[in-house]
Amino acid sequence: MKAHSEEIRKQVLELLRQQRSQKEISERVEVPARTIEDWAVEWRKDGTLVGYKRAGQEFTNRAKQMSNGYYKTIRKRYLGMRWTDKEAGRTFGFSNPTQAIHYYLDESGNPRPCIYCGRRPDAGKVWGLDRIDSSLGHQPGNLVPCCSSHPENPKLSCQLSKSKFSLRSWIEMALMRAYGHEVPSLLVDMRMAEILSLAKELGEKGQN
């Protein structure tokens, strides 16, 4: 069997603590799943992983507390964005769901409205996060809450309707529709600044 560095073993232990699947761990650290299972057995026997398992449970409990009853929907959204970044080979900027909770919920623990249209999600749900710069992954500073469904047609959701355009052109068109005439570029700039400032504010919150 190939010898693995203490560094790798520590990394595997940490990932087991986070209750990641052996398949995922195996892919991430490039250690065969069989070896990981052997280590897990060893760590459970000597007590290392029992303690960590408890830590994992405490982590989940804390995350649930912070999520104000929205943990399930937040976790689903979180895993979804992690997956799409992985599929697209983009950098995912979070290491656990608790770091992202404030993107989905405001200070009072209520779901944030869509930054673009102001609509609120259905009861018990949260909106997903829109990447402002679509060349980047889901990273702090690049994310705002954005609606992804609409009672009549998902194409009317901001997420889908903006997907083929630059944010600026799409915002300009929305403002023109609202006002019924062309709008000065200053107005578009102001709207853009609001959106970017929320993205920045949310990104900085995560660092505390």
Ligand SMILES: [Zn+2]
């Ligand atoms: Zn919207």
